[in-house]
Amino acid sequence: MRPASVFASTAxxxxxxxxxxxxxxxxxxxxxLMLWCISNHLTxxxxxxxxxxGIDAAEAVDSLLEMVAFRFGEE
Structure with a gap:
């Protein structure tokens, strides 16, 4: 999966x-689609x-940051 897809599905x-x-x-x-639209800014x-x-905001941010830190599992 591509990073935008992984990010969106996790979110x-x-x-x-x-x-x-x-x-x-x-x-x-x-x-x-919206993540793809800003992807040129996310170099x-x-x-x-x-x-x-929301109710699970802290958990969501932690999960997404961890995924980004590990480069979406691509490496």
Missing amino acids: AKFKSKIQVKVDGETVDAKSI RGKSFTIIAE
Whole structure:
């Protein structure tokens, strides 16, 4: 699976509203299409923010950050 697909499917497992913000643009982290739309901003080494609101927000952010840290399991 490609990183956007892995990210979106992982985010979709949580009940919280989850968004990704990069270069002033904020998108729904559960939408592969929206993540794809900002993918040109998400180059290696670029900073971005994961925003989560809801009952399992902390768990969602931790899970997504861990996945990013391990490069989506690609290496």
